[in-house]
Structures are given as C-alpha cells and as structure tokens.
Amino acid sequence: MNAPLGVKVAYLYRWSNETGEPRAKREGPLRRTSQSSAVTGLESMASSSNLLPNVRPAELLREAIYRHIRYTLVLRNPRLLGPVELLTPVSLAVRDRIVDRMIETEERVRSKDSKRLYYLSMEFLMGRSLNDNLHNLGITELMREVLASIGMSLDDVLACELDAGLGNGGLGRLAACFLESLATLGMPGYGYGIDYEYGLFRQEINGGFQREKPDRWKANGTPFEIGRPDRALSIPLYGRVETSRDNHGNLRQIWTSQKFVLGIPSDMPVVGWGGETVNFLRLFAARASEDFDIEIFNRGDYIRAVEQKIGNENISRVLYPSDSVMSGKELRLVQEYFLVACAIGDLVRRYDLDHKGYEQFPSKVAIQMNDTHPSLAVAELMRVFIDEKGLEWEQAWELTQATCAYTNHTLLPEALERWSVSLMERVLPRHMQLIYGINHQFLRSISEYSFTDPDLMRRTSIIEEAADKQVRMAHLAIIGSHAVNGVAALHSELVKSTLVPDFAKLWPERFSNKTNGVAPRPWLHKSNPGLAALLTETIGERWVTDLSLLRGLQKFADDAAFRAKFREVKQHNKNRLAKVIFDQTGVQVYTSSLFDVQIKRIHEYKRQLLNVMRIIDQYLQCVDHGVEIKVPRTFVFAGKAAPGYWAAKQIIKLIHNVASVVNSDPRMKDRIKVAFLPDYRVSLAEIIIPAADVSEQISTAGMEASGTGNMKLSMNGALTVGTYDGANIEILEEVGEENFYLFGLRVEQIEEMKRKGLYNAQEYYAKNERTKAVMDSLGSDRFSPQEPGLFRWIVDEILYRGDRYFHLADLPSYVEINESVDEDYLDQELWSRKAAINVARIGKFSSDRTILEYARDIWHIGPFEQPWVPKPKPEAILTAAPPASASESSSVVG
Template sequence: MAGGKKTMNKAGPAAAHSSHEDVEELKTAIRSHLIYTVGKEAVSATARDWFLAAAHAVRDRVTQGWMPTLNGYYREDSKRVYYLSMEFLIGRTLVNSLINLGLYDAVREALAELGQDFEEVAAWEVEAALGNGGLGRLAACLLDSMATIGVAGFGYGIRYDYGMFTQHIEHGWQVESPENWLRYGNPWEFPRPGVIFPVRFGGRVIHFRDSRGFNCSQWVDAEEVMAMAYDVPVPGFGGKKVNNLRLWSAKSTREFDLKYFNAGNYIEAVRDKNESETLSKVLYPSDMTERGKELRFKQEYFFVAASIQDILSRFRKSHSDWEKLPDKVAIQLNDTHPAMVVAELMRVLVDEHELAWDRAWEITRGCCAYTNHTLLPEALETWSVDLFSRVLPRHLEIVYQLNHEFLQGVRYRHPGDTELLNRVSLIAEGADRRVRMAHLAVIGSHKVNGVAAIHTGLMKSTIFSDFEHLSPGKIINLTNGVTPRRWMLASNPRLSALITQSIGDGWYTDLDQLRKLEAFVDDPAFCAAFVEIKNANKRDVAVMIAQRLGIEVDPTSLFDVQVKRIHEYKRQLLNLLHVVVRYARIRANPLLESQPRTVIIGGKAAPGYHLAKLIIKLVNDISEVVNNDPLVGRRLRLVFLPNYNVSTAELVMPAADLSEQISTAGTEASGTGNMKMAMNGALTIGTWDGANVEICEEVGEENMFLFGLTAQEVARHRVDGYDACAAVRADKELSAALDMIGTGFFSPDEPDRYRALIDTLTVGGDHYLLTADFAQYVAAQERADRTFADPETWTRKAILNVARMGKFSSDRTVAEYARQIWQAL
C-alpha cells in the first residue's frame, strides 16, 4: 500500500453537506471511470483501481472549474504570477481536492455505497515525489493560496521521474532507493504533447553586425533537448478558481538511431535519447562528481528555459508591446535554483527579439523577484565559470556584461573601494572562478524577500549587507505561512470539526478568526473535547509506529516531535543529547519519577552528507538500547520514522505535544513545521530563530519554551571564539552523555563509531553551538515536563497556540506578495 491508513472522523474534515444528487452523480462517474479509464469491472477491481476511478471522477470536477478560470484570465487580461521552483511537495491530492471542492462527504458516501472503504481507497494514492523539504512544501502552500484568494498564479517545475529517494533503514543506517512515484501513473496530470519547447546546451557564440549596424550575438551549434509540458490543476478553496502547475519532462529530439539499431547495437541506438531524458529523471542528482554537477546545472536551466518560452508565448497571444511585460508578468524565483531566469530572459529579449540591451534589462528587472531561503553561505549556489562556458556560453557572456555594468555603477558611487567590488561581483575570483547565482538573482530582481523577520534582518546585515547599502528598501520581509486547508482541515479533521462547531467555518479562509477560540479557553466542555482529540490523534500515531516499526509507545506520554531534514544546524544531535541525559538519570535512579515521554524524530539526510547519516544511525542505536532497557519501562521511548514525507507529516503533526524547533539562532530562515504543529495544538520548544520569534510575538512567550543564544550572541561567539571543551567540562551531565556516545555505550559492536560526531562538538569547536545551548535546553525541557504534568495548564496553553496562529496562513503570505511585489491584486 502507498501509505498508512489514516483514521478520520465519520463526518469528514469539516466538509460541505452532500446531497443525494451529488452522491448519485459521483457513483455513476466512479463506475464509469472504473470501466472506461481503469479497464476493470467492480467484481475484479482492487482498492488501487477504485482509487484511480475516484481520482479521475474528482479530476473531472476540478476541470469544470479549471477551464473557466484560465479563460477568465485571458478575458480579463489578468496579470499572471509565475512561481518557479525546483520543488513542489504537494503530497497526496485526493483528500485536499475534495476539501477544496466541498465534496469530501459526497465521495466518501459514494464509495461506501459502492462497497468501498474510503480510507483504504485513499491510502493507495502515491505521494507526488516533486520535492524534498520546506522549500517544496512552501511552494505547494503558496499555489493553494493563490488559487484560493484569486491570484492568477502558475507554478513551473520539473516532472521528476523519480523523487530524491525513498529512505529505508537497514541495521540503523539510511539506505536510499529510487522513489518511483510514477510507476502506476499520475491520475491528476494532463500530458501536453502539443506544448513542447527546445532547450539548448553547449555550442558556441558568433558575433556580427546586423543591417542596422547593431552588434548582435547568436548562439549556434548547440545540442537540443525538448521540454514537454504536463499540467496539474490546483483548485482553490471553494473551487471557484483553479490554477495550474506546469511541470516539464525532458524528451529527446531523436527516439533512436536506426543505423545502430539495425546493426544490433541497441544500447548505442538509444544513447542520445537516454542521455537527453536524464534531465528530468531525478530530483537533485548528486553533485559529488563533475558529471553530477553538470547534470544539476543543466536541470536548472532546462526548466527555466522552457518556462520562459512558455511565459513569453502566452504573453504574445495578447500583447505585442514588450514594455507591458512587467505589467502583465511577475516571475518569482523560489531560491537560487531558477536564478538563470535573469540571464535567459535577457538572452531571449536581446538576441531573439532584438530589444536594446538597456530596455531588456529594465524589463527583466521589472518582471523578476527573488525569495532567499538561507543564510548559510555554502547553500548559496555558485557554478564554476568553466562549466558555465561549456554548457551555456551565451549566458556567461550575458552574466559578464551584466557584472561589468553593475560594477561600473558601484565604482562610480564608491571609487577606490575594491573590496566592495569583490564582495558584490557576480563572479567570485580565485583559482576556481565561480558565478554567484544569488548575486545574479539580487541584481536582476526589483524586490528580494526573506521569509521571516529575523531572517530578513540578518540578510540585510550579513550575506546581502552590501546590496542593502547599495539599494536600500529593495530587500523586504514576507513571513512564510502554510495553508490551513491541508494542515488543519485535511490533516486534523477532528480538531477542525470542533473549531467549526465552536466558531463557524469562516476560519477556513480567514485564519485570524481562530482568535475567537480564546473565549473557550476556560470552557470545561471545549477543553475536554480538545484533549480527547489530541489523545485520539496520538493513538493513531501509536498504532502507526507499532505497525511500521514494531515499537510500542504510550499514547498518554508527552509526544516530543522533531521532523525535518537531518542537518547539523537543525541540531537533532542536541535533541539526542537530552534523550541520553534522561536515560542516564533513569539508570542512575530507577525509582526516579519522571514524566513519560515519546521522542519522535523523522527526516532524510542528503546521500552524500556523512555526518547527517551518522546522526540517523545514532538515533537508531540509542533507540535500540533505550526502548529495550527494562529499567526504563514506559518512561522513555525514542522512535525514528523512516521515509518522512507529507503524508506522514499529516499524521504526526496533529499528534505532537511538543514541537522541537531548536536550530542554532541565525541559521533557520523560517521553518514551516513550527507553524503547522503550533496551529494543531503543540507547544514549541525552540531557539530565537526563524519564525519562532514571530510565533512568540503572536502566542506569547509564556506559551512556549524558548531558550538559548540569540543570533547576535551566536555571531559574537563566532568572532570572539568559543571554548566548547570548557563548556563540556563545566557540565557533568553533558560530559557524561558525550562519553556514553563517544565510547561506544550505544554502539558496542563499533565503540568508535561516533567519535567523529563527538569531535565536531569538542576539538572541532562546535560550530553550531550545541554545548553552549545545552544547559538552557535541558532546563526548557524540564519546564515542559512540569507543565505537561499539569493537564489544565498545558491544555490552556495549547488552545492559545491554536487561537493565535492566524498570522501564519499562506493566504496572508500570498496577499502580501501580491500587493508588495507582484502588484497582482
């Protein structure tokens, strides 16, 4: 089965009332698709067959709103917003579409009358493997909100044949296997063989004067790959607007070479086809090799080039004046992956449509805007000049010219400041000269935004401080949000039903209305219902853990959840050190009374990230010891959830009591898991980082467990130096925990297994300052224990967290983008 069965309340997730006519129409449609689309009769159909039939029946309903929406955009000559992203982590589509169309109950009843269990049928949907983490989940939320609030929004990405990977755990280690999500087809997509564009690589550039005497450039002798479109409709809540996600798939210009085929050399016959189509084969091919780097570089340009051709083709259907392009087209670059848009749009306007350079540059900057998602210098993409010149020679010329003109302007304003010129240049000089894609995105955009207030402030004062000085006001903040339709209505139907019963359904599209729940914080009946819902969600997760992992957890224990990509800066290791301290305390005093706790960790490590994979192994080694120690009993459990994805998140987040958001201050741009868990009634234990700061401003510091260094204090430690070894020596529990890990207590088969990990915290200087924050973290955990032991106080704080999370709807985020960047509302 595609995923675990998710229990939902019988009424469905706050669905619209279904009429007898709706149910009968849907039954007829599902039966029809079972026969004519799936090719099965009811007597022989499997649950997967019924899912495909139901999905096509629902897709028909989505399409009924899709065509009028797109036609309306043409008729009204709407400004179109194009959101370019390497990731769209949309998760499963069936339940989300049913909620947005108001058909949840109707489809549930139709399937029941056809003799099928809705949960079993829905669980056969394979999650779309179009993303990896927060970047893709944010993109999916923004698409949902654009359709909901009426922005003419279009997503552009890549239709990956395989996702990043499916994560398996073997002997405690992460093992990757291909994520073949398209094995059984994708019922939600519409192939568009008529929408196909050439994308070129390599070749050379020739320069000449045209008949007017103008200098011209032409990119010639390049190899071509075709980009074919696949469209996925994205319905907004209420179904009134249905926008489009267009994904590009690479197709060879030649199916096979008949000469080689007839000679019996079948591998050589299809070599060109196979090499061309690798461009859309897998999300984020490994860049550990030069071939991998080149493939990823080509992949980014592939989807940019196809998207720009499509955008301009659509614009030219209604407009001939290029000056109108910024008035009718907004292009949002989701991180640096699509930054090539700047050079590509310039190339097309100048080389193909013969616009003057300065005019093309003004148009390009008027169309483009860039969202930054990281403060880590190593995460800001750069590409070697050698690779650039070999793969995209004309684009490198354009980058050089843009850089020359930009630096000329800087030089005029700051004569003699060569250090400033070096810092802001698009080219990082050195033995390995590199193109700085973030710098290209910054100068090529009319607006640059961060995704949380602290993140944007740090962008202005650190990585982009020079650009802020050169263009004050260009960098703005637009705090992330998440869609309450998926992350409350779909994922937490029990809580959604209670909220709707209490305050009405206006909160579906106006999350600020959750404030009305504050009136119920002292209502015994509401509080009792709230607690029972949380407990029911926890029981569901306990069943899932038992089924998948064979580990029994106590649903009445505190569910302590950290689910996100595994990375040193996200500090899963800090969480584990606290687990080891709790375990050591129980071992030292078996009669110690302690709050029962279930620690749940989930996330993938990049295949080439050794330390992150070592952290996963450590989670599983500690889990093996702790969960099987009879001294511990039910007081402590540690669980690693393999292959964490959207579907798992939808199950786990509503069950979380404590939300772990413990990154080193100044490293997490925003986070969205912190928002999802808080709006589902979890209390946050976290640092002063990312959106934690703004969540604190909304819900109140007294309703969170905040700890640790501030971003400014972290920066001072980095400048002044930090003695991690002294910090370890000063804290006996920390020292003991590190010794247990480092000397093989949890890895007796290989005592030195974690020596490298421990060294990063001691002799390595502890770059992410776990040891500096450890004592405050443990103290915050003890405050959480004491609060959880007082159910009335905990429940009150949890309800207030839900009630005060209205700011963090992606509807608000999109409205701010539309007004402050896109001018599209």
C-alpha cells in the same frame, strides 16, 4: 439545464451495482443500440429541462466513476476492483469536475487580461492529489458514501496514491502552500517545476542506517497530471557563440551548434477552497529532441545512439542529482537551466497570445524565483528578449528587472549556489556571455562608490575571481530583480546585515520581509478533522479562509468544557499515530505519554543531535542516578539525510541505536520511548503533526531562515520548545512567552563568541557533569556495544573541531527548559489552555496572509483583500455547467 457533457453521458449509461451492466433509469436492461440511436438518446436528454435536477450528487459521482471504469480501464464490474485499481477511475471522476473549473478560471483571467504570477521552484511537495482535491471541492464524505455503496473504503483508495515525488523539504512544502493559497484567494498564480520521474529517494532503515531506494512515485499512475505534448518546447544546450552583423550593420551574438532537448509539459491542477478557482502547476519532463541521432545510428553504433537519448532524458529523471563529481554538477546545472528555459519559453508564449510588443510585459507577468536554483531566469529572459524578440539591451534589462523577484531561503554560505565559469561556458555559452554583460553594466554603475570602498566591486561582482572563477547565482538573482525578500523577520534582517550587506546599502528599497505561512486547509482542516470540527463548532466556519478569526478562540481557552474536548481530539490523534508507529517500527508507545516531535530534514544545524543528547541525559539520570522521570515521553523523529551527507546519516544511526537501548531497558518501564518513522513525506506529516504535544524547533540561532513545520505544529496545538531563530521568534511574539519554551544562545551572542574566539566546547564539557556524562557515553560505546568507536566522531567534532553548531553551549538550558515542560504537562488543564492559546494566536502564519503581502508589495496582482469563501456544496461541484464555448476554451489553458 446546460449540464456538462460528462454528466449527460453518465446519466444516459446507468450502471447496476450487481453486474456492472448499463441500465436505463427505472427501466429494464438497455438494449444494445447503434451509435446513431445512442446519440439521439443523448440529444433527447440534453433537451430535457427537469431530468438532471432530480439526480442526487452521489448518483452523478457514482456514474462518473463507473464511466471511467468502463471507458478508461475497459472493465465491467467495479466490485471486482481493489483499492489500487479504483484509484484511477475515482481520480478521473474528480478530475472531470476540476477541468471545467480550470477552463472557467483561465477564461476569467484572460477576459480581464489579468497580470499573472509564475512561481519557479525546483521543489513542489504537493502530497496526495486525490485527498486534497476531494477536500477543497467539499465532496470527501460524498465520495466516501459512493465507494461504500460498492463495498470499498475511501481511506483504502486514498492510501494507494503515492506522494508526488517533487520535492524534499520545507522549500517544496512552502511552494505547495503558496499555490493552494493563490487558488483559494482567486489569484492567477501558476507554478513551474520539473516532472521528476523519481523523487529524491525512498528512505528505508536497515540496521539503523539510512538506505536510499528509488522513489517510483508514479507506480500507481498519476491521473491528476494532464499531458500537454502540444505545448512542448525545444531547449538549447552547449554549442558556441558567433558574432555577426544584422541587416542594419549592428553586431549580434548568435548561439549556434546547440544540442536540443524537448521539454514536455503536464499540468497538475491546483484547486482553491470551494473550487471557484483552479490554477495549475506546470511540470516539464525532458525528452530527446529525436528518438536518437540517426547519423550515429547509420554508422552502426546503435548502443551509443540510444545512450545519447537516455542521457538527454536523465535531466528530469531524479530530484537533485549528486554534485559530488563533475558529471553530477553538470547534470544539476543543466537541470536548473531546463526548468527556467521551459518556464520562460512557456510564459512568453502565453503572453504573446494576447499582446503585441513587450512594453506591457512587467505589467502582465511576475516571475518569482524560489531560492537560487531558478536564478538563471534572469539571463534566460534577457536571451529571449534580445536574441528571439530583437529588443535592445537597455530595454531588455529594464523589462527583466521589473519582472523578476527573488526569495532567499538560507543564510548558509555553502547553500548559496556557485557555478564554475568554465562549466557555464561549456553548457550555456550564450548565458555566460550575457552574465558577463550584466556584471559589467552593474560594476560600471557602482564605480563611483569604489573611491570610498575600493573592495566593493570584488565583494558584489557576480563573478568571483579565484583560481577557478565562479558565478555567484545569488548575486545574479539580486542584481536582476526589483525585489528581494527573506522569509522571517530575523532572517530578512540578517540577509541585509550579514549575507549581502553591500546590496542592501545600494538598494535598500528592494529588500523586504515576507514571513512564511502555511495553508490552513490541508494542514489543519483536512489533516486534523477533529480539531477543525471543534473550531467550527466554537467560532464558526469562516476561519478556514481567514485564520485571524481564530483569535475568537481565546476566551474559550479558559472554559473547562472546551479544554476537555480539545484534549479528547488530541488523544484521538495520538492513538492514531501510536498505531502508525507500531505498524512501521514495531515500537509500542504509551499513548498517554507526552508526544515530543522533531520532524524535518536531517542536518547538523537543525540539531537532531542536540535532541538525542538530551534523551541520553534523561536516560542516564534515570538508570545511573535513580532520578525519577516525572512525565513519560514518546520521542518521534522523522526526516531524510542527503545521500552524500555522511554526518546526517550517522545521526540517523545514533537515533536508532539510542532507541534500541532505551526502548529495551526494563528499568525505563515505558517512561521513555524513541521512534524514528522512515520515509518522511507529506502524508506521514499529516498524521504526526496533529498528534504532537511538543514541537522541537531547536536550530542554532541565526541558521534557520524561517521554518514552516513550527507553524503547522503550533497550529495543531503543539507547544514549541525552540531557540530564538527564524519564525520561532514571531511565533513567540504572537503566542506569548508563557506559552512558548525558549532556550539557548541568541544570534548576537553567537556572533560575538565567534568574533572574539570565546567559545571553547571543552570548557562546557569540563564544567558540567551531566554534559560530560553524555559526551563520555558517546565515546565509550555505551550506545554502540557491537560497533566500537562508531560515535567517536561526534566527540571529536564537538570537543576538538570547534562544535560549529554550539551543541554544548545550549545543552544545559535545553535540559532545563524541558524540566519546565514536564512541570506544566503534569497539570493537564494548564497544558491544554496553553495549547489552545497557541491555536488561537497562530493566525498570522497562514500562507493566505503571506500571499496577500507578496501580491500587494512585489507581484502587484489582485485581489488584495482576503475573501470569504464559503464551504463548497457538492451539488454545485457535480452539476455546474461548462463554459459556453468549452470546445474553444479547451485550448486556452496554457
């Protein structure tokens, strides 16, 4: 048997559980030997054909952990190690198995010369790698057994890994799901991102206020990151552009006097279900191109030399540096360019390994820009083709357009990035020149239309003409791509009709919809094992890689025995969440209450404020008017507010103040409890989502592009209370109106009210007594008795500044629909039937389906059919042979 070298070494050096000393199999203590005799023993073992097959997978895994304890940690006795210390050897033992498959995957892709997808994103919310990798390899329970044999709990070890601080919200969670689906589907798809030293921030709550602390997510090590310092790239910045003639007398633009920063890559393996395909997320860290400027040092200014080095490395220090001041804007622009320059440089280098010339480039490379942050990829690819590869403009532009594609994630104009021309000219002078060239070519191509619409050029130009000229990054991405997509049916239509209607008319064939999806392996099978087991028991296991098969569950929604088991699973998950709530907030919740969940980034358009207003209404009705609360509710909030977003941070404070009043009021008698769980992250979401009864998806209609939390919650048996917005609409269509609680204005109603000036929040305030009472309570300090006037701004914003997000227009229908929720929840048989149908009909919202659509329509990578991937077998994972030429293959990966 040709077993991996690591397995052979592990087998040779057996360990005693008691002492940590090496022992030979079934023999006494292994005497200390010389290196040559050890090698001889290893060679003898390698030649044995019947030795390794008799070894249990648990023994192989245990030996691998012990080997890393000895040779990586340089320690002897595993029983003296705590969970934090064990995290590294356990992770490395798993990583060893992954690396073999990573190399095999690369060999397979390269031997077929397959087209590859490169997914560029500023965010990748990957969560905890060890848990995900154990799960997709199918060895979670095996690892649990191994660790138990040395007196350690797997759960304790898993809890020591900090969530990777590589994102903030839905953008990063979506990107992580896409990478997992690509690997599960066996597609060659790779992520490119920044290796942030610190995440966005760690959220703490002090006196109800959000306090931002550094997110040192690498504090316990990052054993699943594989360093690739030999793949470092030199990234140019600043400098100037000069004109010269080449050997043929042609004018050429030369970017000179640049400052260079190194991009140092590390790979984070992405394991598909079953472990057959292992792709990777390549992350780049910024380092100074020299330790420091020796000329400055020689002048005696050591401090300035070191400061310059530190300044270069700030590029990858933290996700989304504040852009409220010019230095922050500059750093953010440099950060975005750093990402695309590293990505383009790396993927072009990889293409060059196996190809001559660039005619085949679009047939071998697909670049997907995840939102506007990576849109400089268009200009950077042009620069590489023209300046480094010597292509003429026309060919370079044709190749760039055929390679690049752009996903839009927002309809909010302020979220569509614009960069000052003067800043771009200083930081990226060559790119600014190229953007002018791209814009000139584009405007010339549409000049014939200007006779019928003289304002068309101004509206579509990449350069926004104003006192301070701006580069419209969304326009650059659209013009430079062959495909543009939205992420939900309504959103995609609004992109064409309201956001960029001119481009949609010019190139209707470029625009399409790709409704988002979420990966069912991490977000259902792993995070909700009770429900996953019930589904498998009921309809078989194939649903794990084909979520459409959940439709087979529908007939069991009418089965009383199934519904009872379904409720039992939900109750278990609620009990687990209740413990977390108490441990983190001190709030004791009633586990038989309805768990009402709103977990997402704190933003005015997502309307956490509307939810709080409804809680206030229910509280006031109970304590001021004696209205009985029929269904006890536990309201669970979680989410971060951007550090510079004052209103969002004030909403967090309001949630805490309302919680303080409601939770401590004896008149409520546990009828309402409010809890805000701090530091929302993937691992926390994995506990909250399976426990939710109600999913709050209440954004102002027309403002949420899609949402993915709505899909995860519905997939786990929560019923949606939502507006007609984003992917809510498609969830409603799939699960049926009777299994969805719809309320609020629709997009067309809101647009008409805006257009005709029909909305007056004061009228809604005056004509509805309950609405008036809620607003008056905010203005009267009822929820801020020790902080007079604290929430007066909310009254002013809503009543006197236009209520941009239509809170008062939607509040009455929101209150009314929640009364329907209460009525239905009182009938637990009815409720569990509705919840089960939500699970049964949610198959459309698998990211596997989304990826297959991207692959078929935009990327043109295969396979295009959803394969059945059986549950992985631990024996195969732990004893698989490495590639025949592993020593040569190790240099192939990337």
